[in-house]
Amino acid sequence: MSGSASVSTTGGGRTSRASPRLGGGSTPNTAPLTPKQLLKRIPLPIAAHLHAPTHPPGLDLSRPLLLYSHYTSTKVRGVSLRPSVDGKMSPVGPPIVIPDSYTGWFALVTSDGHTAPFYSNIQQVAESQANFFLTRYDVPAFYRQEEAYGGADYKPTVVQSGHILKLMGVFEDLSTRRISSRAPQMTQNTCHKYAQCLNYKNEVIFLPFNASGRFYSAARKTSRSPNHVYLMSHIIKNHKLPVTVRLVCGYMPRVPCSFTGVLRLEKMQKESIILACTMNYEADATLFEIEVNSNFLLTPVKDPLLPRTPIFLKSISYCEDEADGWRRQIKVTHHVTEVNKRSRSLTRSLSDKFVEPLSYRPLSLNINTDTKIYGRERSQERNSRDKVRKESQDRKH
DSSP states (O other), X not given: OXXXXXXXXXXXXXXXXXXXXXXXXXXOOSOOBOHHHHHHHSOSSEEEEEEOSSOOTTOOTTSOEEEEEEEEEEEEEEEEEEEOTTSOEEEEEEEEEEETTOOOEEEEOOTXXXXXXXXXXXXXXXXXXXXXXXXXXXXXEEEEEEOTTSOEEEEEEEEOTTOEEEEEEEEEOOSSSOSOTTOTTOSTTTOOEEEEEEOTTSXXXXXXXXXXXXXXXXOOTTOOOTTSEEOHHXXXXXXXXXXXXXXXXXXXXXXXXXXXXXXXXXEEEEEEEEEEEEOOSSSOOEEEEEEXXXXXXXXXXOOTTGGGSHHHHHHHHHHHHHHHHHHTSOEEEEEEEOTTSOEEEEEEOOXXXXXXXXXXXXXXXXXXXXXXXXXXXXXXXXXXXXHHHHHHHHHHO
């Protein structure tokens, strides 16, 4: 795409109060500029009016916008898939955009519907000798705490879902005492073997062999195996697009978009971007992107008092707090028309919770590894998660 703007509501954004003159009372005294011209002449952040024949969703163009920062973004464009009447996978909903910095994990989907397998307990992970693995759900663990008298004790903790652990080896408790008086269920009668792992903080933790859940083998930088799960940055580097993937663990779009979790990634592109934010006081703030190579026109607001107003300062503060996280989100693409009547893509989205594969996977899609949890096994997985949650609550009391 040679030029575009993208927009995303931030949900729960701060509301700000300002004088009505901010909406239209300030009279710009400079000629409209393209994004590229503006960057050459004026340093960011500044306030400016955006000119477009059609209004992007969620934007009030009668008010000035905060142009906050400029950066280069690598994105993958794709679309959700759903089985059609003939059983083939067909696109559904609007196109989506996934930045390479998105932190969710994907499994490849082969032409016959196969995808990455998962292990249902830690013992299986240890026996597989996987170097790195993803925890799809919260899992109980222990960490070693040195005591003042020179000994050590093992305290309970929880590894949260979405974390990657490095498998170091197997630890076996040969003593007859309990590992921790606060965790009576972990005695030698129920479990005395543990997977010794490193977390993202390079801390050693121990996961009991009988801990259940979903655990996926995580891809290394050069892996191409369909048995692994991948970050978007790994897919871009090691796989040729288009490719079909399934979101195993990660944040999903909040706005309605027929998101299925099964996606066809179509192409990758780099864009030079201006990150902007609305400055209105009766609605939640909206973050959006304007491509530098687009032909949208911007008129800077030449009001020397504007940068000192509460609404401008709060908009700056909002961007400082939210911009980095927003840039990593999945966005949903719409369309808007530039001043020269050409149609350009425009995106709107927010991600705020983890995808549940069983809820968002199309039911008739033959993804073999997901067919193993039904009825009793699915109930056992749910009971295991409830047990971990209850134990965590009990420790807090």
